[in-house]
Amino acid sequence: MTLKIEGLTAEVEGKTILQGIDLEVPQGEIHAIMGPNGSGKSTLSYVLAGREGYEVTGGTVTFNGQDLLALEPEERAAAGLFLAFQYPVELPGVGNALFLRTALNAIRKTRGEPELDAMQFLKLARERMRALHMPEDMLKRGVNVSFSGGEKKRNEVLQMALLQPKMAILDETDSGLDIDALKVVADGVNAQRGPGFSALVITHYQRLLNYIVPDRVHVLVKGRIVRSGGPELAQELERAGYATVQAAA
Amino acid sequence: MPAVAETLDTVQSVTSTGYKWGFETDIEMEFAPKGLNEDIVRFISRKKNEPEWLLEWRLKAFALWQKMEEPRWAAVKYPPIDYQDAYYFAAPKQKDRPKSLDEVDPELLRTYEKLGIPLKEQAWLAGVEPREGEGDVPVAVDAVFDSVSVATTFKDRLAKEGIIFCSISEAVHAYPELVRQYLGTVVPQGDNFYAALNSAVFTDGSFVYVPKGVRCPMELSTYFRINAKSTGQFERTLIIADEGSYVSYLEGCTAPMRDENQLHAAVVELVALDDATIKYSTVQNWYPGDENGKGGIYNFVTKRAHCRGRRSKVSWTQVETGSAITWKYPSCVLLGDDSVGEFYSVAIANNFQQADTGTKMIHVGKRTKSTIVSKGISAGQGQNTYRGLVRVAPTASQARNFTQCDSLLIGDRCGAHTVPYIENRCLTAKVEHEATTSRIAEDQLFYCRSRGLSEEDSVGLIVNGFCREVLKELPMEFAVEAQKLLQISLEGSVG
Numbered sequence: 031m032t033l034k035i036e037g038l039t040a041e042v043e044g045k046t047i048l049q050g051i052d053l054e055v056p057q058g059e060i061h062a063i064m065g066p067n068g069s070g071k072s073t074l075s076y077v078l079a080g081r082e083g084y085e086v087t088g089g090t091v092t093f094n095g096q097d098l099l100a101l102e103p104e105e106r107a108a109a110g111l112f113l114a115f116q117y118p119v120e121l122p123g124v125g126n127a128l129f130l131r132t133a134l135n136a137i138r139k140t141r142g143e144p145e146l147d148a149m150q151f152l153k154l155a156r157e158r159m160r161a162l163h164m165p166e167d168m169l170k171r172g173v174n175v176s177f178s179g180g181e182k183k184r185n186e187v188l189q190m191a192l193l194q195p196k197m198a199i200l201d202e203t204d205s206g207l208d209i210d211a212l213k214v215v216a217d218g219v220n221a222q223r224g225p226g227f228s229a230l231v232i233t234h235y236q237r238l239l240n241y242i243v244p245d246r247v248h249v250l251v252k253g254r255i256v257r258s259g260g261p262e263l264a265q266e267l268e269r270a271g272y273a274t275v276q277a278a279a
Numbered sequence: 280m281p282a283v284a285e286t287l288d289t290v291q292s293v294t295s296t297g298y299k300w301g302f303e304t305d306i307e308m309e310f311a312p313k314g315l316n317e318d319i320v321r322f323i324s325r326k327k328n329e330p331e332w333l334l335e336w337r338l339k340a341f342a343l344w345q346k347m348e349e350p351r352w353a354a355v356k357y358p359p360i361d362y363q364d365a366y367y368f369a370a371p372k373q374k375d376r377p378k379s380l381d382e383v384d385p386e387l388l389r390t391y392e393k394l395g396i397p398l399k400e401q402a403w404l405a406g407v408e409p410r411e412g413e414g415d416v417p418v419a420v421d422a423v424f425d426s427v428s429v430a431t432t433f434k435d436r437l438a439k440e441g442i443i444f445c446s447i448s449e450a451v452h453a454y455p456e457l458v459r460q461y462l463g464t465v466v467p468q469g470d471n472f473y474a475a476l477n478s479a480v481f482t483d484g485s486f487v488y489v490p491k492g493v494r495c496p497m498e499l500s501t502y503f504r505i506n507a508k509s510t511g512q513f514e515r516t517l518i519i520a521d522e523g524s525y526v527s528y529l530e531g532c533t534a535p536m537r538d539e540n541q542l543h544a545a546v547v548e549l550v551a552l553d554d555a556t557i558k559y560s561t562v563q564n565w566y567p568g569d570e571n572g573k574g575g576i577y578n579f580v581t582k583r584a585h586c587r588g589r590r591s592k593v594s595w596t597q598v599e600t601g602s603a604i605t606w607k608y609p610s611c612v613l614l615g616d617d618s619v620g621e622f623y624s625v626a627i628a629n630n631f632q633q634a635d636t637g638t639k640m641i642h643v644g645k646r647t648k649s650t651i652v653s654k655g656i657s658a659g660q661g662q663n664t665y666r667g668l669v670r671v672a673p674t675a676s677q678a679r680n681f682t683q684c685d686s687l688l689i690g691d692r693c694g695a696h697t698v699p700y701i702e703n704r705c706l707t708a709k710v711e712h713e714a715t716t717s718r719i720a721e722d723q724l725f726y727c728r729s730r731g732l733s734e735e736d737s738v739g740l741i742v743n744g745f746c747r748e749v750l751k752e753l754p755m756e757f758a759v760e761a762q763k764l765l766q767i768s769l770e771g772s773v774g
Contacts, residue, residue: 102728104730107729124744132740136736137730
């Protein structure tokens with residue numbers, strides 16, 4: 031399940047944000063994308079997930095050899111792609127349990143697996159929630175409604191843990207988290223780690239990468255990847271800041 | 280309830296168009312001549328073998344109706360209705376009212392089966408009672424086909440508790456004192472144009488009486504079906520809950536797809552005495568017309584409850600997904616001290632549907648309380664109006680009302696309107712009104728889709744969330760049906 035991005039350019043409301051991105055995330059690897067504000071990190075994640083209004087103007091993206099850009103958002107999810115939102119969306123009145131189960135069953139259906147009934151689902155959800163230190167009443171509340179910032183992020187990781195994607199994009203999942211929550215979230219991601227799971231961890235800070243140690247780090251500046259390297263690149267950025275790479279770009 | 284859900288699925292799979300209940304039953308019918316005059320009123324009364332007092336009552340209504348004009352204040356538009364160009368009586372042909380379901384035309388039973396009504400009480404009605412704990416909780420059903428009630432189930436079992444559940448025609452003969460005592464006392468013949476028309480030509484409907492202190496052990500339900508062409512349906516329902524009793528009543532309705540508009544002008548009267556509770560739920564799914572606005576039912580309905588007794592309570596819950604035009608304001612007159620009125624509503628206007636619906640809460644007794652929760656959903660070029668009146672009389676000291684009206688818009692060619700009327704003439708009363716209008720946000724849709732849900736499932740989920748406060752008031756069996764219905768009604772509304 032390799033994600034391969036070649037020469038990707040994209041615009042939002044007529045403004046070019048991605049200026050030609052080349053990136054390959056081989057199966058089983060975790061890559062981090064770091065970059066200053068406004069470098070196009072979130073745009074990249076939305077383009078990959080297929081959000082409306084994010085216009086691809088050039089380049090290709092393949093996922094396991096399949097043309098990802100030709101797929102609807104739900105088809106990308108069915109293909110095994112998962113986006114953990116930077117700002118998870120509230121769905122008033124929609125119970126979290128119902129939402130999670132509906133999503134899980136939609137994915138299971140495409141995989142040819144039997145749907146889970148309410149009891150089977152509850153059992154599974156409780157198990158996953160315990161690992162993420164989530165109180166059970168979060169199942170009963172409306173999706174993300176009056177969740178704290180940390181609860182929202184945990185809820186994203188819970189969805190990932192339930193849907194078992196082949197490739198997860200974590201869009202600034204660390205933002206707004208205290209150190210304890212950060213560890214819990216990182217544990218959730220690390221638990222998925224294995225030969226069948228790859229991830230693109232998008233972050234502004236190096237902090238998260240102490241807990242989710244990436245195989246590769248890429249630096250995104252002004253819509254282009256300007257440097258790539260091993261985990262030590264993140265440390266270097268932490269010390270020197272983005273100014274040096276920005277100057278290089 | 281699996282039986283309902285399964286049948287719904289079946290019905291959906293046999294019809295390919297958006298409206299899944301649009302089939303027509305080929306059955307031999309008996310009609311009164313087209314048009315409306317005193318002779319037709321007499322014809323209906325004679326057909327039903329009615330006592331003289333009821334004929335007089337009808338004729339009085341007809342005289343009133345002739346002097347009245349159609350109301351024009353609702354925010355709905357439609358061409359003039361030719362009241363002479365319709366049939367006022369249409370009944371499946373049969374010699375006598377069937378004594379058991381075995382005698383009912385099998386074609387009819389198949390129709391109801393297709394609609395998902397569990398007339399499996401067929402056997403039960405014939406005397407075979409279901410064993411305890413077997414299958415679903417039973418629901419007693421009265422089925423009204425065009426102008427007449429064709430079958431009522433579970434009557435014997437209810438009779439053991441002293442509960443009367445039958446067609447109103449039957450009640451006129453079997454319980455004339457009760458009918459005479461209450462008929463028209465909540466909605467008088469001259470109340471409004473459509474109520475007067477109904478009073479003159481009503482053909483059938485349900486009658487319920489729950490005696491003192493009895494809690495009705497099962498849901499009572501009526502299923503209305505308009506089948507015949509150029510026919511109006513004018514049913515009349517009367518429910519009386521005597522002191523300390525409780526009853527939950529459901530109604531559902533569908534009609535075939537036709538190019539013409541058909542009129543449905545029903546009257547529902549509820550009376551709750553001291554400490555009695557009536558819960559009245561409606562899932563209205565009359566044919567809404569096609570996506571160009573052709574055809575569909577005009578649903579002009581008068582529903583009103585009298586909370587006459589102290590601490591009496593009436594709760595209306597409605598899910599209005601069908602009809603070309605809905606004109607409907609289920610109301611509560613809170614006469615008894617400490618009586619309670621509730622109105623929970625979901626109304627959808629998709630394509631060219633128009634809905635002008637709401638409620639009236641009239642506070643007369645002391646410490647009376649009312650709650651109104653209205654959820655309007657507009658899609659396509661639909662127009663949805665909430666129109667509600669809260670009136671507090673000087674006598675209603677410490678009365679309370681809370682009103683919440685939320686509107687959800689899908690697309691940019693539809694409309695949502697909120698028209699609250701508040702008349703408070705009591706200093707110690709408290710009246711609250713809240714209203715919101717929102718749109719299904721792009722980010723909500725994207726969030727759902729990125730989790731693998733199709734666009735239509737996503738809309739369904741968001742809409743059901745929006746309506747949750749209302750849907751949770753429905754009895755469980757209906758809640759499932761209603762949720763599916765909401766989604767089906769909005770198919771094709773995005774994208």
